[in-house]
Amino acid sequence: MKTILSKEQLALTIKRLANQILENHPQLQNTVIIGLQPRGIFLSDRIVQELMKLVDPKNIQYGKLDITFYRDDVRKSLHIASNTDIPFSIENKKVILVDDVLYTGRTIRAALDALLDFGRPSKVALCVLVDRRFSRELPIQPDYLGKAIDTIFSQRVIVLWNESDENEQVMLLDN
Amino acid sequence: MKLSTKHLLGIKHLVPEDITLILTTAAQFKEVLQRPVKKVPSLRDVTIVNLFYENSTRTRMSFELAERRLSADVLNFAASSSSAAKGETLLDTVNNILSMKVDLVVMRHSASGAPHFLAQHIPAAIVNAGDGINEHPTQALLDAFSMQEKFGSLEGLKVAIIGDIMHSRVALSNMYLLQKMGAEVMVAGPPTLIPKYISEALGVRVEYNLKKALQWCDVANVLRIQLERQNQPLFSSLREYSLTYGINKKLLESLGKEMVIMHPGPINRGVELDSDVADGSSSIILNQVENGVAVRMAVLYLLASREN
Numbered sequence: 186m187k188t189i190l191s192k193e194q195l196a197l198t199i200k201r202l203a204n205q206i207l208e209n210h211p212q213l214q215n216t217v218i219i220g221l222q223p224r225g226i227f228l229s230d231r232i233v234q235e236l237m238k239l240v241d242p243k244n245i246q247y248g249k250l251d252i253t254f255y256r257d258d259v260r261k262s263l264h265i266a267s268n269t270d271i272p273f274s275i276e277n278k279k280v281i282l283v284d285d286v287l288y289t290g291r292t293i294r295a296a297l298d299a300l301l302d303f304g305r306p307s308k309v310a311l312c313v314l315v316d317r318r319f320s321r322e323l324p325i326q327p328d329y330l331g332k333a334i335d336t337i338f339s340q341r342v343i344v345l346w347n348e349s350d351e352n353e354q355v356m357l358l359d360n
Numbered sequence: 361m362k363l364s365t366k367h368l369l370g371i372k373h374l375v376p377e378d379i380t381l382i383l384t385t386a387a388q389f390k391e392v393l394q395r396p397v398k399k400v401p402s403l404r405d406v407t408i409v410n411l412f413y414e415n416s417t418r419t420r421m422s423f424e425l426a427e428r429r430l431s432a433d434v435l436n437f438a439a440s441s442s443s444a445a446k447g448e449t450l451l452d453t454v455n456n457i458l459s460m461k462v463d464l465v466v467m468r469h470s471a472s473g474a475p476h477f478l479a480q481h482i483p484a485a486i487v488n489a490g491d492g493i494n495e496h497p498t499q500a501l502l503d504a505f506s507m508q509e510k511f512g513s514l515e516g517l518k519v520a521i522i523g524d525i526m527h528s529r530v531a532l533s534n535m536y537l538l539q540k541m542g543a544e545v546m547v548a549g550p551p552t553l554i555p556k557y558i559s560e561a562l563g564v565r566v567e568y569n570l571k572k573a574l575q576w577c578d579v580a581n582v583l584r585i586q587l588e589r590q591n592q593p594l595f596s597s598l599r600e601y602s603l604t605y606g607i608n609k610k611l612l613e614s615l616g617k618e619m620v621i622m623h624p625g626p627i628n629r630g631v632e633l634d635s636d637v638a639d640g641s642s643s644i645i646l647n648q649v650e651n652g653v654a655v656r657m658a659v660l661y662l663l664a665s666r667e668n
Binding site: 254263267268269299 | 362381385388389392401403
């Protein structure tokens with residue numbers, strides 16, 4: 186077991202991601218943040234908290250998206266759905282999708298399909314905390330990245346949050 | 361977590377966890393149905409046949425819509441316009457359909473136990489859409505979903521099922537489900553329409569006085585008088601029934617309390633329910649219909665994803 190990001194590094198990384206998003210989307214004009222259920226929400230909650238310190242909170246439009254029904258492995262195993270809550274239109278908006286770990290890219294593929302059923306955004310960008318690069322099964326890359334790591338198939342990346350796990354760090358497990 | 365059963369033949373064999381799983385999943389599908397695109401691709405590799413050996417409007421349309429909203433391929437079969445009219449047996453019909461690579465069978469049949477029989481002979485998963493006077497599980501699930509939506513929980517809820525208990529598959533499925541989920545159940549109606557040993561067999565309260573039943577309950581699930589299943593007259597006339605067991609606005613107002621009225625449809629207006637009640641503020645009858653699609657999507661999704 187190896188720590189990839191400690192609690193302090195995690196906090197700094199989230200601050201950096203929020204600032205990078207603002208760099209490209211001044212004042213979050215015409216921009217919405219959408220976190221992916223279930224585990225991406227912890228990251229998007231934090232990023233939104235940081236953004237609230239940096240821009241007028243009224244400008245922040247934040248939604249949550251569950252992609253269970255769009256998965257390509259529905260018939261392989263049962264996935265339990267979480268809430269989807271997008272209380273605004275995404276038509277012609279710039280959407281920033283937020284998830285914790287980018288691995289095969291299949292979740293993001295499903296997320297794009299799900300997202301497009303809510304309207305036609307002008308641009309979609311991807312923000313992830315950890316990128317397991319060289320493990321992709323689809324041509325999908327992050328636009329905002331916490332940390333890229335090299336992993337092999339048998340390893341697992343665990344992201345722990347105070348809210349759910351009473352601990353806060355990113356770890357790599359060898360199985 | 362997954363369903364404990366391969367088929368949905370009835371509520372009787374479900375465990376409370378199954379029911380909770382179906383209702384939670386249904387809530388997510390209800391949200392899907394509010395989206396601009398009310399459709400998800402989950403079951404696009406699944407083919408479903410709707411076998412209706414008995415007439416139906418709501419249930420058949422609700423199932424078909426649920427299947428299409430899940431992107432499944434849908435085949436419809438109505439006994440009246442098929443080879444069943446030429447004397448083909450149920451098993452032959454189904455095996456012929458299955459040889460065309462169908463994954464799921466939704467069946468309504470006038471014989472109690474027909475889907476159970478089928479389940480023993482074919483490999484596909486079966487959803488019972490009503491069998492004779494036995495069970496109508498998806499109706500009970502959508503009733504439960506609607507009650508949960510209104511009251512938050514089924515635990516401790518007082519539900520009176522009123523009317524033709526004897527011939528009602530909706531009543532039986534509702535009784536099983538409500539008791540599994542911790543609600544209190546009463547059946548009310550004329551003695552000729554309530555099975556004699558129901559209280560001993562199913563542990564429900566029995567009440568022959570409509571007003572007393574309404575005073576007791578939070579929810580009244582009012583059933584249709586099923587004249588088509590009565591071989592002999594079980595009450596003198598519809599007029600007498602409606603005078604003794606019909607619910608009208610005046611009666612509801614005389615109770616001096618808020619309560620919820622449900623009905624599985626089709627309503628015999630002026631018999632078990634007056635129009636001013638069926639269309640009144642206590643009625644959630646159209647919510648039931650709306651919720652039916654989400655609940656059936658949940659059932660089909662959970663059964664299909666159980667197949668490996």
